Amino acid sequence: MAASIFLFLNMGGGEVFLIILVVLMLFGSDKLPGIAKGLGRGLRELNDAKDQLQQEIHKNTGGLTEEIRKHTSEIQSEIDKANQSISRQVTEVTQVVNDEGQNITDTLK
Numbered sequence: 001m002a003a004s005i006f007l008f009l010n011m012g013g014g015e016v017f018l019i020i021l022v023v024l025m026l027f028g029s030d031k032l033p034g035i036a037k038g039l040g041r042g043l044r045e046l047n048d049a050k051d052q053l054q055q056e057i058h059k060n061t062g063g064l065t066e067e068i069r070k071h072t073s074e075i076q077s078e079i080d081k082a083n084q085s086i087s088r089q090v091t092e093v094t095q096v097v098n099d100e101g102q103n104i105t106d107t108l109k
Contacts (some may be wrong), residue, residue, distance in 0.1 A: 027035060 024032070
């Protein structure tokens, strides 16, 4: 990940070394562990907050997803019923047309 950040910032090894050297000169080597610990703690808290937010969103939208799935299932069921009814009616009409066609054929003979 650090390499991708350096690529994004277009930084090479020399620039990274120079930044580390400046940080060492400003804060001193005795304060760096504390700074790193504070940064780590801050990143951990940020990740925890992100995870908590994601869980809250998932929890709040979970019911909505189930509701949508339920309505979708009901709509699909109604479509299937309508399809069966239409198919039955088409079959009946086809049978009537065939019977009338046969009657006409028999009459013409």
